[in-house]
Amino acid sequence: MRRGRFRLSYLTAIPLLLLAAPQAHAATSGMEASSGWTLTQPAAMHPAVAALTDRTTDVCGPELLDRLDLDRTMEQLRFLTEEIGPRVAASPQEAEAAEFLAEELRLAGYEVEIQEFPRTQVVAQIEVLAPASVQFHAAVGRVMETPATQYPLLTPEGGLTGRIVDCGTGSCPAEVSGQIALITQGDGSAEALVRGAYDAGAVAAILHGPDWRRHLAAVPADGHTIPFVTVNLDAAEAIRAGGDVEINLQVNRYETSRNVIATRPVEGRPDAPVVVFSAHFDTVEKAPGASDNGSGTAGMLELARILADVPTEVELRFAAVGSEEVGLVGARYYVSQLSEAERARIVANFNTDMIATAGAEQTALFVNTLDGDNLVSRSARIARDILGYPEDLLMAPFNRGASDHVAFYEGGIPAANFIWRNPENADLEPWYHHPRDTMEHISRDRYHTALRIVLLASLQVMCADAPLLQEATAALR
Ligand code: BES
Ligand code: ZN
Numbered sequence: 001m002r003r004g005r006f007r008l009s010y011l012t013a014i015p016l017l018l019l020a021a022p023q024a025h026a027a028t029s030g031m032e033a034s035s036g037w038t039l040t041q042p043a044a045m046h047p048a049v050a051a052l053t054d055r056t057t058d059v060c061g062p063e064l065l066d067r068l069d070l071d072r073t074m075e076q077l078r079f080l081t082e083e084i085g086p087r088v089a090a091s092p093q094e095a096e097a098a099e100f101l102a103e104e105l106r107l108a109g110y111e112v113e114i115q116e117f118p119r120t121q122v123v124a125q126i127e128v129l130a131p132a133s134v135q136f137h138a139a140v141g142r143v144m145e146t147p148a149t150q151y152p153l154l155t156p157e158g159g160l161t162g163r164i165v166d167c168g169t170g171s172c173p174a175e176v177s178g179q180i181a182l183i184t185q186g187d188g189s190a191e192a193l194v195r196g197a198y199d200a201g202a203v204a205a206i207l208h209g210p211d212w213r214r215h216l217a218a219v220p221a222d223g224h225t226i227p228f229v230t231v232n233l234d235a236a237e238a239i240r241a242g243g244d245v246e247i248n249l250q251v252n253r254y255e256t257s258r259n260v261i262a263t264r265p266v267e268g269r270p271d272a273p274v275v276v277f278s279a280h281f282d283t284v285e286k287a288p289g290a291s292d293n294g295s296g297t298a299g300m301l302e303l304a305r306i307l308a309d310v311p312t313e314v315e316l317r318f319a320a321v322g323s324e325e326v327g328l329v330g331a332r333y334y335v336s337q338l339s340e341a342e343r344a345r346i347v348a349n350f351n352t353d354m355i356a357t358a359g360a361e362q363t364a365l366f367v368n369t370l371d372g373d374n375l376v377s378r379s380a381r382i383a384r385d386i387l388g389y390p391e392d393l394l395m396a397p398f399n400r401g402a403s404d405h406v407a408f409y410e411g412g413i414p415a416a417n418f419i420w421r422n423p424e425n426a427d428l429e430p431w432y433h434h435p436r437d438t439m440e441h442i443s444r445d446r447y448h449t450a451l452r453i454v455l456l457a458s459l460q461v462m463c464a465d466a467p468l469l470q471e472a473t474a475a476l477r
Helices: 002-029 047-053 062-067 070-084 092-107 190-199 212-216 233-241 290-307 329-336 340-345 375-387 405-410 444-460 467-474
Strands: 111-130 160-166 180-184 204-208 228-230 246-264 274-280 315-321 346-352 364-369 394-399 415-421
Touching: 062 290, 062 444, 070 092, 070 290, 070 444, 092 111, 092 246, 092 290, 092 315, 111 329, 160 204, 180 190, 180 233, 190 204, 190 228, 204 233, 246 329, 274 290, 274 329, 274 405, 290 315, 290 346, 290 444, 315 329, 329 405, 340 346, 346 375, 346 405, 346 444, 346 467, 364 375, 364 405, 364 444, 375 394, 375 415, 375 444, 375 467, 394 415, 405 415, 415 444, 444 467
Parallel strands: 160 180, 180 204, 204 228, 274 315, 274 346, 346 415, 364 394
Antiparallel strands: 111 246, 160 246, 246 315, 364 415
16 A cells, blocks of 8 residues: 555656656756856866766766756655654564665666565564554563563564553553553653553553653563553653554564665676665664665665666665664675675775754764775765865765674775764764654755765766776776
8 A cells, every 4th residue: 555655656757757868868968057067167177077077978977966866765765764664673664665675676777686684673563543643653662681581572463452541650540451551651660660550451551751761671571561662752742642542562573684685787797896885774663764764775776776777887786784773784794695706896885874864963974984084985075076065065084883884894895884964073963763753854955965975976986987996996806
């Protein structure tokens, strides 16, 4: 049903794209004197620009930037964020996102593989049955880590369905019997609160408090307790405002996560250098993940679409990876499955993670690396200069891990992560890993800027005659 809704808008976009195509080609004929390229005077051009702009066709050069279609990208981002929602490692929503990405990449013309890997994860899912006005996300509650109780309490097949009954700070009314308790943290421990709900006959509990992370506190699974999840204050308020709220709660354990790998090989050259774009498409619990990392994922799809027919002797790969938020598991799995020879062929990894935040203070695009200045950070600076952006728009390189570029770096591959951060202190936006990481806080402008830079940077290592391509391939045997 969700897919159908998206497809409709996707298909209606196609005639528009066909109309737009001749215009993109016209850009190369010199008709568009006011295009972005004239921002930089020829005398100030970096050598790479000359190489790129000398072309008589629009196929592997800055003209490709005109093809960036932010409407499409925003729609793909909206689909991930609002139609699918939180995409926790190994969850059915992560799987749904993988199918969507695989389909998009196939449509763009790539060979696509969904690469599964083992990952055990307990995930809470809530479906609000009524009223439709109430929507919220929950995180799974944890139990004490004694040998018998390593996992939270799981719900039976099909989950638990019930009405949410407000128990205030812990005293549940009799009507909670057979229903789901909503409890606000007061002075009592999470353990006492869940036990109280159990004693009153509740079948499950929803906890919230000023510091909802504390509810990951230990509750012993001693047979006298019930499945429980945690929500933040906004969700608790929405539930209370909703009156009679009926939900289905599932707490399930899943064992498999996945990556989506799209490839465009170079015909007859199985030994061609490879450029890998990557972005994680999983989220933390509760977060719809518009910025982190629907933005990087949908942005990567757009790069894939634009680059699908670019004439280059470089093999292109797009790795949408799962299970990043639980420790870079998907990207590490992808790298671990490459043979030594395959790994040696990869000359660069461009990782996009949080590339569209509207955060007021996140005004610099950081290019995070672990090995100082590398091929990717240098290509980003070249792109910035060609595009005429101010020097301080980019922090390249900046020493930081914490995204999938780490996995590529560990595999000996020049890698960098692109991310908007506060230039003063490298802070991320306030709704990072939060239920408010929604479309509302996405900036089209920042999205466009980041994609222009990443696209043009990548061309520096894949277009014939671009100096960084020679440098990259010189390192190959
Ligand atoms: N997109 C984020 C954060 C991030 C911060 C990336 C700074 C790159 C630089 C990423 O998904 C994330 O939250 N990473 C985790 C670490 C990971 C190993 C679980 C983090 O920073 O806590
Ligand atoms: Zn992220």
